[in-house]
Amino acid sequence: MKAAVYIRVSTLDQAREGYSLSAQRKTLTEWCATRGYEVYNVYADEGISAKDITHRPACQAMLEAAYNSEFDVILIWALSRFTRSVADLYDTWDKLQKT
Secondary structure (H helix, E strand, C coil), X not given: CEEEEEEEECCHHHHHHHHCHHHHHHHHHHHHHHHCCEEXXXXXXXXXXXXXXXXXXXXXXXXXXXXXXXXXXXXXXXXXXXXXXHHHHHHHHHHHHHC
């Protein structure tokens, strides 16, 4: 299976407290390796809030690739790294289910 990895931090405090992009990348790529998943791409947004997904270039690129069925699954270190908007979560979930 091909996995897209999405990582994000919005503040330096998050990076210092173990949520750094490198820590997220390491955890998720190791998860893939132990389960035989191929990492399709790592999409990273740094210093961008999760209040919505429309203003995050890496997230938008990942979703475009998802809608084009370029990979099988999306891995995210924590749901809060993807979005803090329930509306965005449900809208994106519905769109992904259709692909």
